[in-house]
Amino acid sequence: MIDPCSQESNPLLSIDAALAKIKAAVHPVAGSEKVVLKNALGRVLTESVLSPINIPHDRNAAMDGYAFSSKDINPEQPFTLGLVGTSWAGRPFNGRLQSGQCIRIFTGAALPSQADSVIMQEHVRTDGQTICFPANTAARQNVREIGEDIKQGSELCAHPKKLNAIDLGLLASAGIYELSVKRPVKIAILSTGDELTSLGQPLASGKIYDSNRYILSGLLTDASYSVTDMGVIADNKQLLQDSFIKAAKNHDVIITTGGASVGEADYIKEILELCGEVNFWKIAIKPGKPLAFGKIGSCYFFGLPGNPVAVIVTFQHIVASALKQLSGAPDSKPLQLTATCTSTLKKAPGRQEYQRGILTQDDNGKFFVASSGRQGPHILSSISRANCYIVLPTECKGVQAGDKVSVELIAGSTL
Ligand code: AMP
Numbered sequence: 001m002i003d004p005c006s007q008e009s010n011p012l013l014s015i016d017a018a019l020a021k022i023k024a025a026v027h028p029v030a031g032s033e034k035v036v037l038k039n040a041l042g043r044v045l046t047e048s049v050l051s052p053i054n055i056p057h058d059r060n061a062a063m064d065g066y067a068f069s070s071k072d073i074n075p076e077q078p079f080t081l082g083l084v085g086t087s088w089a090g091r092p093f094n095g096r097l098q099s100g101q102c103i104r105i106f107t108g109a110a111l112p113s114q115a116d117s118v119i120m121q122e123h124v125r126t127d128g129q130t131i132c133f134p135a136n137t138a139a140r141q142n143v144r145e146i147g148e149d150i151k152q153g154s155e156l157c158a159h160p161k162k163l164n165a166i167d168l169g170l171l172a173s174a175g176i177y178e179l180s181v182k183r184p185v186k187i188a189i190l191s192t193g194d195e196l197t198s199l200g201q202p203l204a205s206g207k208i209y210d211s212n213r214y215i216l217s218g219l220l221t222d223a224s225y226s227v228t229d230m231g232v233i234a235d236n237k238q239l240l241q242d243s244f245i246k247a248a249k250n251h252d253v254i255i256t257t258g259g260a261s262v263g264e265a266d267y268i269k270e271i272l273e274l275c276g277e278v279n280f281w282k283i284a285i286k287p288g289k290p291l292a293f294g295k296i297g298s299c300y301f302f303g304l305p306g307n308p309v310a311v312i313v314t315f316q317h318i319v320a321s322a323l324k325q326l327s328g329a330p331d332s333k334p335l336q337l338t339a340t341c342t343s344t345l346k347k348a349p350g351r352q353e354y355q356r357g358i359l360t361q362d363d364n365g366k367f368f369v370a371s372s373g374r375q376g377p378h379i380l381s382s383i384s385r386a387n388c389y390i391v392l393p394t395e396c397k398g399v400q401a402g403d404k405v406s407v408e409l410i411a412g413s414t415l
């Protein structure tokens with residue numbers, strides 16, 4: 001891909017090509033471990049889980065009412081049955097229902113095997129001893145059949161699945177209390193830069209606070225990831241190299257920010273070449289062009305840009321998919337919508353841009369997006385205001401107000 005305005009000697013890699021290279025290079029972590037169900041949220045299954053039981057386990061009532069046998073229905077005529085007991089949820093009726101009899105039943109309570117139908121309590125009349133059913137009472141209504149949700153032996157959750165709260169509910173309903181899941185991916189994060197000041201320290205002239213580690217820690221909060229925060233490391237080749245080699249020994253991934261470009265104090269790519277291997281370095285996205293991907297020993301390495309907005313964009317569009325793959329979870333693509341852009345957007349051809357926008361939906365269901373403000377890769381305030389990326393393809397030369405654009409919600413944002 002050639003950017004006509006760029007001074008690059010090598011063409012930049014498209015985002016799709018970069019993702020394909022990652023897909024080919026990254027393999028899921030091998031280890032697995034057993035966890036109890038309540039600790040399985042966000043973990044990735046290593047094997048499909050089958051249901052040991054039928055759900056529902058018993059034929060039970062879907063309504064509060066009266067349970068009876070459809071053999072006792074008098075077609076098209078009202079009829080009366082004798083009331084002989086009650087089935088409560090958790091306390092079933094233990095007797096045998098004879099012809100001409102019915103029982104009081106509550107939602108979730110088991111039906112006696114002789115009953116196959118439930119009538120809603122609102123539809124009958126009773127004197128406390130007999131129940132008068134209306135004409136045209138339907139057979140087999142308001143009953144939850146054995147196994148109608150899940151059949152014994154059928155699949156509850158298919159491997160590989162990253163378990164969410166709903167999955168936990170489903171697994172719990174089948175009595176599953178322990179699961180085999182992938183071990184968490186071990187990730188080391190660090191910030192590089194002589195200018196970085198830790199929180200709690202006064203800010204000297206020429207210094208800035210380190211925001212990137214807070215961004216990365218937040219974005220990496222996931223039960224499938226175990227994160228080591230290695231802090232800030234100065235722009236010192238030896239220090240950086242020593243830290244990378246040390247971290248590579250007991251992590252699956254190292255993610256750095258800063259120093260990935262071509263400045264005098266940008267050492268990341270050089271060090272990666274020295275103590276590992278570089279798979280790719282620059283990609284055709286904006287923000288986030290300098291992004292070094294490679295390996296040190298068996299540890300994957302992502303050298304992200306320094307500017308915080310570029311960190312967020314490259315993490316969400318490139319690193320996240322690699323981590324998902326490492327964790328064994330299936331890959332997923334963000335949902336893209338078409339919206340009418342209400343702002344004019346500047347853009348030069350050559351790189352796919354992720355401009356930050358505010359997406360809204362009108363009463364007719366139509367989507368509109370406006371720029372969230374200044375678009376520099378250092379402008380955190382405008383991405384903080386935004387709820388979406390406006391995705392402008394490589395060849396796009398800018399957008400006029402009224403043009404249609406593709407947008408995707410920023411993970412965790414809502415309309
Ligand atoms: P670099 O790629 O190291 O030249 O950094 C590019 C820009 O990002 C510079 O303005 C840095 O000061 C800034 N930057 C680098 N690291 C961080 C960080 N951890 N937090 C906030 N800004 C940073």
Ligand code: MG
Pocket residue numbers: 192193194235258259265306
């Ligand atoms: Mg720097």
